[in-house]
Amino acid sequence: IRGGCSPIAMKKAFETFFDERILKQDYVYVSAGVRGKQIKIAPQSLIEAINAKLGDVAV
Secondary structure (H helix, E strand, O other), X not given: OOOOOOOOOOOOOOOOEEEHHHHHOOOEEEEOOOOOOXXXXXXXXXXXXXXXXXXXXXO
């Protein structure tokens, strides 16, 4: 079932926010923007690639 939005390859440039704790990870997996494809990427590289913002957003 479709419905999720990947921060990569969105048709519109929506702002993306990550909890600052993402930087404690060596890498994260996100959808590559194509159904069934994921990428493994360093958090800082992902943040820079999509111009994401960091903050205290998780409980």
